[in-house]
Amino acid sequence: xxxxxxxxxxxxxxxxxxxxxxxxxxxxxxxxxxxxxxxxxxxxxxxxxxxxxxxxxxxxxxxxxxxxxxxxxxxxxxxxxxxxxxxxxxxxxxxxxxxxxxxxxxxxxxxxxxxxxxxxxxxxxxxxxxxx
Numbered sequence: 001x002x003x004x005x006x007x008x009x010x011x012x013x014x015x016x017x018x019x020x021x022x023x024x025x026x027x028x029x030x031x032x033x034x035x036x037x038x039x040x041x042x043x044x045x046x047x048x049x050x051x052x053x054x055x056x057x058x059x060x061x062x063x064x065x066x067x068x069x070x071x072x073x074x075x076x077x078x079x080x081x082x083x084x085x086x087x088x089x090x091x092x093x094x095x096x097x098x099x100x101x102x103x104x105x106x107x108x109x110x111x112x113x114x115x116x117x118x119x120x121x122x123x124x125x126x127x128x129x130x131x132x
């Protein structure tokens with residue numbers, strides 16, 4: 001009886017190790033780490049999942065890529081964060097506003113979205129803007 005229990009226990013141990021295969025490694029596109037890629041000058045912006053949904057996540061990633069392109073072209077790019085806190089008794093409310101200000105000295109950037117990629121596990125969205 002002990003031999004049969006030992007055999008069953010050994011089989012359970014052997015098969016329990018096979019049940020959880022490691023997930024395949026995520027292969028990121030080359031342009032994420034090298035925005036100036038394949039002879040194209042560009043910038044990458046990214047955004048993690050946004051509370052307001054996919055559209056806002058995409059807008060934020062594009063905005064960040066555009067900020068980077070503006071910076072590369074010599075524009076002055078500044079970011080201002082305004083934080084407001086209000087407390088009444090035990091209840092507190094916090095809100096934040098983010099503004100990006102760009103001054104251009106009559107420079108215009110012409111760019112287009114070359115590629116968009118979403119990380120399959122973290123759902124972080126990457127946008128590659130390329131100068132026309």
